[in-house]
Amino acid sequence: MATPEEKVAMYREKAKDKSLPQDVRNAYLDKATALEAKAYEETKAGSTKSNTPPKYAKGGAVKKGAKTPAIAIVIGMAKPKGKAMMSKGGMSKGKK
Secondary structure (H helix, E strand, O other), X not given: OOOHHHHHHHHXXXXXXXXXXXXXXXXXXXXXXXXXXXXXXXXXXXXXXXXXXXXXXXXXXXXXXXXXXXXXXXXOOOOOOOOOOHHHOOOOXXXX
């Protein structure tokens, strides 16, 4: 028996045949789309049971109740010391 991927490819190939009436070609495309939607729903339902990340223990093994690794990225722009900002009249002001 053919797998769903093979069936989708077969239906899409049959839909390219210009000798068939348009209704038949549309029916083949509808069948292919239905198979793809079914496969998508099955993978979507089985892939994630919840949106929480797994808990990691030492060595990368998943352990219940362990703390997740935390990464903090801080990006900022500080004023350069000693130089006046251009919007504050930096070029027109003399050195102090």
